[in-house]
Amino acid sequence: MNVQRDGIGAVETMAVAVDLAIFTVRDDTLQVLLIERGKAPFLGRVALPGGYVRAQENLDHAARRELQEETDIRSAGDKSGLHLEQLGSYGDPGRDPRGRVVTVAYLALGPNLPTPVAGTDARHAYWTPVQELLAAPDTLAFDHATILRDAVERARTRLEYTTVAAAFCAEPFSVSDLRRVYEAVWGIALDPSNFRRKVTRAEGFLEATGEQRIPEVGRPAALYRKGEAELLIPPLLRSTNATRPPVAPG
Structure with missing residues (x-):
């Protein structure tokens, strides 16, 4: 994390990341895709897939890249039928122990999504029922329990007012x-x-x-x-x- 000075005091440079709440319905149950982290921080903990936004890419491109790199599931544009939309931004100062990281979360919805294949810094990727995580929010690393809860409510509301x-x-x-x-x-x-x-x-x-x-x-x-x-x-x-x-x- 770089620190710059503006003549008044130290200014911490923020990093920007994307995280994805990817939902599908399996066995008549709403399930979310999780990864087991293969790097610090939270080594071995489960989290939503995501990562840093690269210098030459926009947020949507970063979300699609992370989706493919960490899970081998592709998004809209490859005719997979996966619906992808921005959920919101999360920027509490202590959300990431590596420094100030603001993440833009995405909601993804898709039919019959395949068993994911972990890649890059993910040890393992798998589907798990949403209700199990909502009942045990401390399971998830970072502030991903909050992102998941918001994503579930967004999905529920979307079903009320959209197709x-x-x-x-x-x-x-x-x-x-x-x-x-x-x-x-x-x-x-x-x-x-x-x-x-x-x-x-x-x-x-x-x-x-x-x-x-x-x-x-x-x-x-x-x-x-x-x-x-x-x-x-x-x-x-x-x-x-x-x-x-x-x-x-x-």
Whole structure:
């Protein structure tokens, strides 16, 4: 960490980093990607993937590079279907023992994401259920428990007001597939008939493919792809759709 002087006093130079909260739904459970750190600080502790922003790259490029280098999962631009957006900035002075580091956190959502492959300074990369981490926030290094908690709430809110839930579904998908995404992210049970009525009537949310999935038992399920809408009209609110109380984010 470099120190410069401006004639008044010492000015500490800040480093900029990116961290990623990457979510997928596995076994009807919201899971987040973690790495086991292979370097100090927090050697051997688990953390969200991330790293420093290089001099000649912007924040989005840094996020995509770290995503690939530490986990071998690629982001938007390679047709993987991974949704990536900025979550927020975190800059408490003591968040990193190496010095003053401000991180820009990203939220990533994707369907059927593969088993990650660790690289660079990560010993191991793996998926773990979000609720386990929310119940034991001291598990995570740095201030990543705070970032994770904020990312979970952002994802839950996004599902209320936007069509991003479809980012968790490999196309084509059924309404039941989509409902399981909502239940996994929100941590609540939803009434199947009421859910189907609302999402199929939402403007531009779903586009019927004309195909059906034939199960071994039960009725055929109509298949859909994501429509052109980005906003969910009308919104689908947790508070008015739960059949049991939601799981608290922290």
